[in-house]
Amino acid sequence: xxxxxxxxxxEADTFRIGESxxxxxxxxxxxxxxxxxxxxxxxxxREIYELSTKDQSxxxxxxxxxxxxxxxxxxxxxMNIGALGNVVSQLHIxxxxxxxxxxxxxxxVWGHSQATPYSSDNRKQNVQALSQSSLADHFTF
Amino acid sequence: xxxxxxxxxxEADTFRIGESxxxxxxxxxxxxxxxxxxxxxxxxxREIYELSTKDQSxxxxxxxxxxxxxxxxxxxxxMNIGALGNVVSQLHIxxxxxxxxxxxxxxxVWGHSQATPYSSDNRKQNVQALSQSSLADHFTF
Numbered sequence: 467x468x469x470x471x472x473x474x475x476x477e478a479d480t481f482r483i484g485e486s487x488x489x490x491x492x493x494x495x496x497x498x499x500x501x502x503x504x505x506x507x508x509x510x511x512r513e514i515y516e517l518s519t520k521d522q523s524x525x526x527x528x529x530x531x532x533x534x535x536x537x538x539x540x541x542x543x544x545m546n547i548g549a550l551g552n553v554v555s556q557l558h559i560x561x562x563x564x565x566x567x568x569x570x571x572x573x574x575v576w577g578h579s580q581a582t583p584y585s586s587d588n589r590k591q592n593v594q595a596l597s598q599s600s601l602a603d604h605f606t607f
Numbered sequence: 608x609x610x611x612x613x614x615x616x617x618e619a620d621t622f623r624i625g626e627s628x629x630x631x632x633x634x635x636x637x638x639x640x641x642x643x644x645x646x647x648x649x650x651x652x653r654e655i656y657e658l659s660t661k662d663q664s665x666x667x668x669x670x671x672x673x674x675x676x677x678x679x680x681x682x683x684x685x686m687n688i689g690a691l692g693n694v695v696s697q698l699h700i701x702x703x704x705x706x707x708x709x710x711x712x713x714x715x716v717w718g719h720s721q722a723t724p725y726s727s728d729n730r731k732q733n734v735q736a737l738s739q740s741s742l743a744d745h746f747t748f
């Protein structure tokens with residue numbers, strides 16, 4: 467059995483902020499959007515349908531909880547949820563909060579323009595907001 | 608109760624090729640990629656988490672079946688699955704088969720470049736392939 471290792475590009479572009487039994491919860495280091503990523507901790511996955519039925523169900527529950535929490539916590543207008551993997555093939559599911567006045571609107575954020583890294587304070591503030599939400603029922607922060 | 612009506616832009620850009628109890632199954636009129644869209648037939652939806660837990664679960668089952676079927680039927684290398692809704696806010700979930708030699712690779716297809724409409728024969732061929740797959744267990748074509 468191959469051990470799960472987070473893809474090096476995801477490791478470089480994000481902060482690990484939480485973990486459930488199934489998923490890593492990452493925060494993309496781009497302060498322009500609230501942008502979280504779920505990564506199932508299983509080696510060799512590329513597509514959602516490769517997860518067991520039970521794990522797909524858990525992924526959906528955690529994805530919907532994350533999307534709803536991000537929408538309300540960060541007062542967003544629309545969530546963009548996507549599993550693409552054209553650049554990083556390791557299965558990972560983006561959750562991006564969008565507003566009509568954000569830099570990429572209405573285009574997708576992927577590949578749109580260079581990230582604006584977080585200041586340490588801003589990042590801590592966002593992580594704290596998530597860790598004090600109902601996400602804490604599913605994720606350890 | 609408001610009746611479900613398919614968004615006019617989705618209506619214009621796609622063909623209705625199938626239907627389950629929960630979803631419409633649309634084929635995007637862009638012959639450059641196998642590109643299907645699931646639209647839950649409920650008025651006023653914008654986010655996946657607004658569906659009931661049971662309907663979310665059904666959506667996932669049908670999404671995974673669709674993705675797996677498209678991957679094998681059309682011999683794709685990667686599936687891109689996304690719920691964006693920045694332009695058309697009615698909840699709809701894209702399923703796009705991708706190859707390294709397709710026009711947009713590795714960028715997302717959304718907003719990349721103008722569609723190449725299907726010829727009638729090509730469209731019928733693709734719809735027939737889908738209707739003869741295990742999708743027929745969930746969808747009426």
